[in-house]
């Protein structure tokens with residue numbers, strides 16, 4: 209959905225409305241806005257606050273507590289690279305180094321062309337076939353440096 | 368002639384190994400040859416080392432092939448697939464695969480046999496018998512059966528499930544809740560994920576029974592956001608269960624109501640702890656609450672709440688279907704039912720193993736696991752997730768049950784077994800334990816929030832050989848502070864991987 213076609217205010221209103229009556233609706237609302245826009249724009253925070261009767265500080269507090277919520281847009285694709293123990297046992301530290309060098313970014317950063325954001329993750333539940341990465345909603349198992357490069361090349365080819 | 372049924376799992380790990388491409392190639396190959404096939408996307412059996420595991424239904428049972436890649440499909444068809452099983456990838460009848468056949472599947476009995484979303488398949492394999500029985504029982508009778516089964520929570524703390532339910536049943540309130548803890552944050556664990564993706568109705572049925580037992584009409588599944596496949600399966604399963612009258616108002620024509628909602632976490636390990644999870648469900652930061660009050664008395668929105676792990680709730684379906692004695696008789700001592708572990712990390716044959724209690728760690732890692740994937744010697748095994756101890760070879764003959772592990776300062780936790788070969792640097796593992804605590808601390812107590820950051824620095828100094836003796840003492844003090852001054856197990860147990868690494872592998876910490 210394009211935010212210029214439908215105003216941010218409308219998106220926030222319809223999202224909050226869709227979750228009205230639920231208990232603890234803030235997390236589902238934030239998830240839903242992020243799914244639509246890729247992030248939670250700063251201007252959305254006071255709008256959510258007004259509609260849900262929450263202070264800005266409360267919403268910021270929640271957003272900053274959880275690793276998933278972003279206040280800045282991510283790249284077109286997000287790669288989550290698993291840093292947890294089972295993947296460490298299969299060489300994820302080397303894969304991590306390779307990924308940083310290949311993409312030229314640190315964790316939490318987006319490539320200069322805006323294509324890929326690299327994030328750490330602590331376990332994808334794929335620990336019998338480590339090391340694991342997730343690209344958007346697809347998980348990849350036993351990822352070698354070569355396979356990582358192939359996956360990146362495929363993302364670049366889609367442009 | 369009937370179409371030949373071919374099964375290709377749609378589980379996250381199977382897909383991570385290319386199962387979707389395998390499924391597409393099979394469809395294309397069959398179409399090109401005008402073969403009449405029906406492709407079923409089943410759940411995984413948890414033999415992840417064999418994934419993608421393709422099965423063909425024959426009059427003599429299911430014939431398995433694995434691990435299959437899309438590149439193998441042409442060759443398979445040329446060798447006569449699916450009619451002929453004469454191929455290097457053929458594993459013979461799936462029931463003859465020793466790794467699976469020698470297990471004792473209770474919770475995972477249905478996994479891999481069915482299309483996870485087919486309610487017909489679920490019922491045909493014994494599903495919803497527990498709920499049907501429970502609908503004819505008094506709440507107290509249901510709770511009694513869970514107590515008699517000896518079921519203890521599978522999320523880590525091993526608390527008797529029946530006793531927790533009794534508290535919720537006994538606490539009068541206008542509203543009560545059932546919450547399934549599907550946050551499964553421990554590295555090396557995927558049993559909850561496998562259950563949700565292979566047999567989701569078992570969880571849904573267990574939660575519904577829990578609702579009947581304690582008088583709760585609303586349930587929530589708190590699922591970690593790292594499991595997009597589980598999310599897809601659960602979303603659809605809940606919808607279908609509603610459509611078929613298993614959820615909602617007037618369950619199966621009775622006057623009982625139970626509705627279920629899926630909630631997604633947001634990447635915080637600490638939200639697996641039940642009180643943090645409840646705050647998160649309420650839309651807050653996932654801070655740990657002081658206990659008491661117990662969630663069973665003041666849980667979600669201050670109401671009596673059952674919080675149980677996915678596997679605990681799943682087991683309830685079996686207990687109600689087969690009776691408590693059936694479940695209890697599988698175990699020994701205080702460990703009842705079956706032992707569910709996950710073989711992970713540097714392991715040749717990784718996956719889900721469900722066996723009777725009584726096996727040793729060595730049986731599992733060397734027997735089922737076949738040693739390391741790298742072919743090098745095993746050096747250290749972390750049992751019970753990121754807060755579990757690293758065990759050296761002298762401890763691998765420990766029997767895996769709650770008591771025996773506790774005796775060696777270990778814990779079974781959620782059953783994660785992460786194997787490391789001899790290239791592991793245990794000082795780095797100790798450092799990571801502190802780093803993980805720093806990243807995932809909820810921040811409520813200083814020892815955990817600040818101590819973990821200091822822990823990383825001190826271990827760095829030890830590795831760099833700066834004032835070694837002094838810094839080892841500082842680390843020891845820090846560990847004491849964490850153990851004694853933390854509100855929850857995040858800070859309280861982080862010293863276990865650190866100290867076990869130091870104690871059993873001192874040679875890795877410089878000299």
Ligand SMILES: Cc1cc2nc3c(=O)[nH]c(=O)nc-3n(C[C@H](O)[C@H](O)[C@H](O)COP(=O)(O)O)c2cc1C
Pocket residue numbers: 519520521522523524525526528548549550551552553636637638639640641642674675676677679680855856857
């Ligand atoms: C730091 C921490 C993380 C936890 N993570 C989980 C988890 O991911 N899944 C889970 O079921 N229990 C987890 N627990 C245990 C829960 O607090 C709680 O004991 C459990 O959900 C109760 O269910 P059970 O009795 O069925 O095991 C965690 C506990 C702690 C201290």
Ligand code: SF4
Pocket residue numbers: 637655807808809810811812813815816853854855856857858859
């Ligand atoms: S020990 Fe850590 S995670 Fe647990 S309550 Fe304290 S600060 Fe939070």
Ligand code: FES
Pocket residue numbers: 290291292293294295296330331332333334335338339340554555556
């Ligand atoms: S530790 Fe990486 S997927 Fe579990």
